[in-house]
Amino acid sequence: MTGWDSRFETELLRLGVQPGRARQLAEETAQQAAECAAAPDSLFGPAHLYARHLLSELKTAAVPLGGAKGPVRLRLTGVGKRYRRRTVLDGVNLTVRAGEVAAIVGANGCGKSTLLRICAGLTRPTSGSVQRTRRVGFVPQDAGTADWLTADEHFTLFGAAAGMAPRRARSTGEHLAARLAWRPTKSQPTQHLSGGTRQKLNLVLGELHAPDLLLLDEPYQGFDQGTYLDFWQQVHSWRDAGRAVVVVTHLLHDLQHVDHVHDLGAAQ
């Protein structure tokens, strides 16, 4: 087996596929590459990404979907947040399991973004407790990128933070970008990207290190209709691959795409 094959099999095992089934899938994939007389890397892309893609395509039950859900990835119990005398959040309870998409909705200023930052660990709750999986990806509503770096350099930077080699980080980033119908330009700094494309970069950076839990704060700002549909398709493929996703949104028609909705109500 080549290095790519063993990385592919290892990722399948990590995603919960039975060892026998993982070996079978790895052998079939290697055979497919041999038939095309191509290196698996150039044919399928990075091994860990293809493993996730294949799982979602095959609907292989890494985590049982539908009735019984996967393990809990995020649990908030009685979470509250106060800034001096102003209460922003009070007694929020939320449980999100692997293979689920949860939406957080509510009026402007009701604390949606604050709640997501608490989930990420970037803001501390005043009360209550948070339990969450270690591998988490966070996509903020705006900012979160460096104006003078190109998309490729962002992939290298965020990949290095996650312990990925630069080449692997770039190739992973480019593949994830392709799923959002975006091909990053090598020499274009982020500040010259349109708002929607910058959000695509934001999304890719949140997903680059293959987190088990994705926290998305209105991630589709500036998306055109096609990209918006690609985005939800991407969310569904994450869900099918056994990831937990929490999306902050204010668009009611988004709610048809999610498993449950947490309404924070009006601003306090």
Next chain:
Amino acid sequence: MTALVVAALSAREVSRRRTALLLVITLPLWFYLVRRDQTGQSVRMLTLGIGWAVSTLTLFVVNASRGVDPRLRLSGASTAAVIGGRLLAMTGGGVILALGYWVLTALDQDLDRPAAVALIMVLAAVLAAPLGGLVAALLPRELEGALALLSICAVQMLADPAGLVAKLMPFWSAREIGTYAIDATAPDYLWRGLAHAAVTWLICAGGTWAIFAWRLRLPRYPEP
């Protein structure tokens, strides 16, 4: 590894801001030119200009990365790698700038102790990076930070070198070693200057790291 990638990309980021970079590179030159006729004064002013330029550049670089750094932490980077990488890049750039100006002074002035002159310029750059980082950590907004650095450099320039106020300023070591380098004094000036530089660097670098370690700390949430 992460620190080196952060350093390389920070340097690349700065290199793309060509106008800002040009202004930073030329800033010490104006300090030098106004006192070019006096060797001692021109070298001291040039050194202070290098310190001011590098610390201001570091301030802007550190402030510009405020949106990115928490995400890098969430992805798995340590605070030391993120902040250390940026300071490393600015220190490296500062040292190159200092060596460039040292070549200029060596060619343009009659220096008795050129190695000591090189030392004060490099020291100014090495001290300036963590100074800019510390000011950025304490004053997150760029205008406030820039004004604070302006105040520090102005006091350093105007205060009596023998007085307490001057000794409390970050670039006093450059003046002290400058006296050794230009006026050919005894080596105690050199040792005092080096000791002051070491303490200043430890305070600035340690302070920067401590504030960012607190600001970028992530809670250890238990697994469900």
